[in-house]
Ligand code: B12
Ligand code: SF4
């Protein structure tokens with residue numbers, strides 16, 4: 001077993017990303033084969049959290065060229081180049097439909113739990129991880145070892161994310177009511193939620209990884225355009 005080359009982790013960090021986890025795909029895992037029908041021995045989940053990606057994105061050419069989906073285009077450009085230089089094949093969460101099952105892959109890595117908000121919460125980063133690419137390789141890496149750490153939601157007492165939503169869009173029984181959330185956000189551009197989902201902000205895990213208001217507003221805009 002090897003660790004991914006320092007070059008890989010350094011290049012990811014320079015672009016605002018890091019390896020959140022990984023696993024060695026088995027026959028039951030929904031992971032596609034690589035080009036030429038080769039079976040991957042490792043899937044590394046690349047993502048971001050907190051404020052590290054935002055300044056890089058806002059100073060990228062994609063952010064100011066007035067075309068759509070700057071985050072997806074920045075991600076694809078930087079991570080395709082990094083994958084190519086390090087002998088990985090990259091898959092992206094925004095390519096679809098059909099979409100690749102990134103949340104299933106994250107759960108296979110370990111460390112995550114299903115939150116009432118639809119996003120997965122991580123034992124250290126809370127509900128603040130974005131998944132940006134899966135890197136496939138025929139090599140086996142230490143980082144592609146499933147973690148046996150569990151996510152925080154099952155044992156979270158009181159689940160404060162649920163009560164923090166001002167329009168009751170979250171419940172244990174029904175999960176996340178997307179139309180209710182969308183209608184609240186569409187009602188006013190000044191809703192506090194535009195500066196960051198209040199439910200996510202109420203999670204006690206990973207508070208230091210919150211997005212700043214401009215970053216949260218950018219993601220809310222993308223969410224509203226997806227519906
Ligand atoms: C379509 C989509 C949506 C749709 C519908 C989701 C749905 N019903 O499936 C809508 C527009 C509602 C949505 C909303 C959001 N989404 Co979204 N979404 C996706 C996308 C592009 C595809 C989902 C899919 O169909 N996957 C294919 C199936 C086969 O894969 P899967 O792993 O089995 O999918 C699981 C999810 O679909 C999940 N699911 C079901 N319903 C919902 C609802 C929500 C809100 C989420 C997040 C997940 C979810 O259950 C499936 C079974 O495990 C994924 C990226 C991806 N490739 O997965 C992001 C993704 C799931 N979304 C994500 C996020 C962060 C959000 C938002 C919080 C965006 C934001 N503002 O930042 C919002 C929530 C709104 C809010 N107020 O905060 C993240 C979740 C990260 C995490 N830590 O879990 C993802 C992985 C994108 C990413 N690049 O990181 N999303
Ligand atoms: S507040 Fe609790 S239930 Fe909600 S996302 Fe955080 S850990 Fe999970």
Ligand code: SF4
Nearest residue numbers: 165181193197198199
């Ligand atoms: S964005 Fe606002 S309305 Fe939507 S789930 Fe979060 S707290 Fe509720």
